[in-house]
Amino acid sequence: MSDKPDRRSRVTDVLKHAGVAIVGGAFTTGGATVFLLPCLILPFFQLGVMLILNTTITVCLTFFFLMPALMICGPMGQCGRTLRVLFCMGKPRPPPSADEGAVEPADENASEGNDEGNDAGRATWAHDTAPTATSI
Numbered sequence: 245m246s247d248k249p250d251r252r253s254r255v256t257d258v259l260k261h262a263g264v265a266i267v268g269g270a271f272t273t274g275g276a277t278v279f280l281l282p283c284l285i286l287p288f289f290q291l292g293v294m295l296i297l298n299t300t301i302t303v304c305l306t307f308f309f310l311m312p313a314l315m316i317c318g319p320m321g322q323c324g325r326t327l328r329v330l331f332c333m334g335k336p337r338p339p340p341s342a343d344e345g346a347v348e349p350a351d352e353n354a355s356e357g358n359d360e361g362n363d364a365g366r367a368t369w370a371h372d373t374a375p376t377a378t379s380i
Contacts, residue, residue: 251318255311263307270303 248254273295280292 249320251320252315254318255315258314259311266303266306270299273299 248257277292277295277299280288280295283289283292
């Protein structure tokens with residue numbers, strides 16, 4: 245995991261640590277598949293072509309689409325920390341104070357047990373909030 249503050253540094257860390265494994269996996273898959281290409285049995289030849297194309301397209305999309313996309317709009321701060329999500333480490337929000345009032349149902353169906361549009365029963369967590377200027 246990267247503890248860098250900006251997206252570009254995080255993507256650079258990912259490429260340093262996982263990039264070698266991705267390229268190595270692509271080369272070993274392609275290298276093992278090369279032996280299927282000279283086969284005279286058509287399904288084996290087709291399987292070889294499919295595996296090489298699949299590996300090539302996946303590596304190209306990983307390095308030339310996913311990484312730039314993560315540099316533009318990847319996670320920041322604590323967002324994306326899988327341990328926090330898996331073990332529910334977010335802090336619950338405090339209940340609304342008395343002067344804020346209770347949450348009213350959005351329509352008549354919500355008060356009859358159908359809670360579509362009614363957020364009163366939904367658990368809210370601290371990481372569900374929008375980022376503030378101080379957290380960015």
